[in-house]
Amino acid sequence: MLPKRSSCADRGGNTRTMRRLATLGLLAIVALVAGACQAVSLRSPATDQAILISDLYNLVFAVAAVVFFLVEGLIVWSVIRYRRKSTDRGLPAQTHGNLVLEIVWTAVPMVTVIAIFLASWNVLNVVDARDESVAQVKVEVVGYQWAWKFGYPDAGIEIYGTAEQNPQLVVPINKVVQVSVSSQDVNHGFYIPEFLFQRDAVPGRVNVFQFTPNKLGVFNGQCSAFCGLMHHAMRFSVKVVTQAEYDAWIAAGGPSANAAGVATLRITTTPVAVATPAIVRFSRITM
Amino acid sequence: MATTALRPAARSGTGIYEWLTTTDHKKIGILYMISSFVFLAIGGLLALGVRAELAQPGLQFLDESTYNQLFTMHATIMIFWVIIPFLGAIGNYVVPLQLGAPDMAFPRINALSFWLIPFAGIIVLSGFVLGGAADAGWTAYPPVSSIKYSPGPGMNLWIMGLILIGTSSILGAVNFLVTIFRMRAPGMTLFRMPILTWTVLVTAVLVLMATPVLTSALIMLFIDRNFGGSFFDPATGGSAILWQNIFWFYSHPAVYIMVLPAMGVISEILPVFSRKPLFGYKAFVFATAGIGALGFSVWAHHMFTTGGVFLPFFSIMTFFIAIPTGVKMFNWVATMWRGQLIFSTPMLFAIGFLSMFLIGGINGVFSAPVPVDYAIHATYWIVAHIHYVLFGGSFLGIMAGLYFYFPKMTGKMLDERLGKIHFVLMYVGLNLTFMPMHLLGLSGMPRRIADYSPTAGWNDLNLIATIGGFTIGASLLPLLWNIYISLRNGKAAGDDPWEANTLEWATSSPPPAWNFDRLPAITSERPLFDARHGRSGKDHA
């Protein structure tokens, strides 16, 4: 249907078509918005902490969307409504400002950002909570060019990845997992998109954080801090299993030898971390 | 007004020798611009190399080593040799004219500031032919930038080039400050200065306070690398995080150094093409100063994930800095409100700036709530953010300024039709490139990776971004063609082709070496408007 110039003239005949088109258009918009909302959210969260982060992100996004549509709308409106017309004579009113307006559009954003800050503060206190006493599984993560070492000091298991053989961290579902992350050479970033979380592995520092996985499955992770030549290859995964599977895995001494050679496995007789000279030792956690 | 006494003994030649030895701020401004265009071509090609490689998973065109050099040098060149000098070009050309001054305060230092730029640029780029350019990212975090992990000559050359270009910035900042405080025409009080000059003033203060800090960090890194220092090496008692603190103490204000003058350009253009004064002139000045001041208190939001930052302070300050930026946004929109908008090319780019910089402001606020930053830090979300700020903001602002001031600089108008083609291509291209990067970041693609897994779901978005990147590249062709044909047979511009407000339009195009034969009375921030409409201007309330 070609758009007609004089849309007002043929109002009578096409009402039904118009209404149908309007309905279709509305459905299309709803579908589009729904699709867009799907696309613009973070990965679906796989830990208790990530759920909070996801909610916080959605809050920020909602406020951002309001600001975006408000201001872009004002811009578009000005462009359409206030273009200079051939009938314009003389100058438009020379408005130099408006104190009340300016106070309003300073104060409203101020209140808004303080509110978001407080919300984010609450979430941060949970996400960054590091209560050693509640940790049920403790793992040590060490980044090195260009792979990861995962250690289970209590079980004497150490898993060494390479850039070709990405290591896998195995943790039980619904348990508080405490990660101590460091680096033995340059900065790395321990980042798992579905945990909505990353923490840098910095040489000379041990960063500690906790998470509680709440979904079974394998979650891919990757180094997020540029670390040199093969930065892109520094991948790993986290496998979340049931407690029974986890216990069996630990009892079997970690990844089995035939697991596609995923990792080198070293079991010590004593439940103390191996003193591999090149690897940072976790004798003390400083936070 | 008696300006004849201030006439410098400028030569008026146009030969090569004259251009190489000039101390005329206008010629130096044009030199800045030419140099910026050359480096834009280089930085742009580096970016296209990156985008070509990322179009599909797998390594098709580059190896990791080359890729790392490309993205490092792309950012380095675009920040230090394109955006800052482009703004320097506009500032150099326009600020003395806006003040009614005959030149900058220190014309020879001005020439030195410029000539450091191409030489410093050659130094950093020479790495490509001397065994590998810098490849540690433009942020050059140790230990990756240390001699152990980055042993080639590129990193040393990068440090030397950056120290030189920092020196150029510092000299330029002193020059601008003295010019603004000492060289204003009679009647040009601080609160009658055009906003562009105000933004250059605040930028100069930022440069003066921040750039020496970067220089000291660079010297420390140089000592670490070459003379066995241990500032940043944890193995010998240094701290890797220390570099990040010093680096961002400069580099966060640097973002405002790159944005404030572009905001100034926009604030000149929007009133002219809306035929109204800037809404809230004083609020705008205070917001500019506020951004400058707050800009020094947010640096560690680049480091939330290091575990070594006092989080609440930097989080709330990062929230707060959104406010003066928001105030400006509303001021610009209110300037257009109930105006009579004329959509010449400068205005199109100015509106492009508004609509894109808004996105760069909003997606930046996502890094203020720390937990959200944990999710998006170092992902393509951040790449999208900085490009909406520096491309959608700064660069569109620079393009607006180029179209706006080209008639003044050359006496010729640029072609409107080619200008509009340029605008549409660039606007579409930049959104095609950077909009998908938000989604890539949300789905977990880290920045600075040469390759990605074909099963990660990032293929289509990367392909779109690459197509967009090449569209941006193509959009520069009509611009260059436009400049070429307009210089040859463009329409004569006359003194004031846009019916503008400020003093630079009160002299001929191009202006004589001494800038002004006579000045209009300056009784408001719009002396030309007052003269044109026969009012004695009144200071804005």
Ligand SMILES: [Cu+2]
């Ligand atoms: Cu890494």
